[in-house]
Amino acid sequence: NAGVTQTPKFQVLKTGQSMTLQCAQDMNHNSMYWYRQDPGMGLRLIYYSASEGTTDKGEVPNGYNVSRLNKREFSLRLESAAPSQTSVYFCASSSQDRLAGELFFGEGSRLTVL
Amino acid sequence: QQQVKQSPQSLIVQKGGISIINCAYENTAFDYFPWYQQFPGKGPALLIAIRPDVSEKKEGRFTISFNKSAKQFSLHIMDSQPGDSATYFCAADRGSTLGRLYFGRGTQLTVWP
Numbered sequence: 001n002a003g004v005t006q007t008p009k010f011q012v013l014k015t016g017q018s019m020t021l022q023c024a025q026d027m028n029h030n031s032m033y034w035y036r037q038d039p040g041m042g043l044r045l046i047y048y049s050a051s052e053g054t055t056d057k058g059e060v061p062n063g064y065n066v067s068r069l070n071k072r073e074f075s076l077r078l079e080s081a082a083p084s085q086t087s088v089y090f091c092a093s094s095s096q097d098r099l100a101g102e103l104f105f106g107e108g109s110r111l112t113v114l
Numbered sequence: 115q116q117q118v119k120q121s122p123q124s125l126i127v128q129k130g131g132i133s134i135i136n137c138a139y140e141n142t143a144f145d146y147f148p149w150y151q152q153f154p155g156k157g158p159a160l161l162i163a164i165r166p167d168v169s170e171k172k173e174g175r176f177t178i179s180f181n182k183s184a185k186q187f188s189l190h191i192m193d194s195q196p197g198d199s200a201t202y203f204c205a206a207d208r209g210s211t212l213g214r215l216y217f218g219r220g221t222q223l224t225v226w227p
């Protein structure tokens with residue numbers, strides 16, 4: 001089982017460039033999330049989508065946009081990259097079974113902005 | 115403001131010892147407290163989780179202790195093994211925001227053989 005797949009795994013950008021991180025899940029989950037992980041900061045929620053057609057801001061949404069393309073896919077876009085966006089980005093998904101509560105994470109996309 | 119505070123930042127334990135990681139929270143609306151384990155180059159994966167209606171949950175060598183009145187919970191790893199070397203994150207979730215986990219800053223555990 002693939003689970004949650006993220007592309008690309010690595011990317012180097014120059015300040016001001018744009019790019020889109022792609023995420024797809026094959027577990028038929030309703031909810032999908034984008035987190036960023038920085039050293040000593042843990043994981044911080046950027047945006048999430050509780051179901052197809054809806055998106056909401058998380059803790060650190062500034063500088064990002066998202067698109068829930070369909071039930072499987074959730075993309076994260078940086079319109080004008082800044083060095084402060086150098087981070088490891090994780091996509092995750094979960095079912096809406098309240099008793100389950102488990103997030104399934106991809107392996108991450110490592111972004112460097114010069 | 116950090117919703118979940120985790121300590122220590124790093125921990126070194128000898129093989130066979132007990133590893134203990136602590137977390138504290140303020141928001142009494144939190145009702146789900148998972149621990150995630152992350153190996154280098156991988157995404158976090160759920161290790162064990164607890165809800166506030168119980169004070170302890172054990173799965174193999176891993177135990178969560180939960181103190182509702184103190185708003186604290188901890189992870190105990192018994193008989194720690196080199197394969198347990200990883201980063202551990204505690205987290206908390208509110209009932210009305212499924213999956214919107216608030217994570218601690220992580221503890222890097224190293225188990226020496």
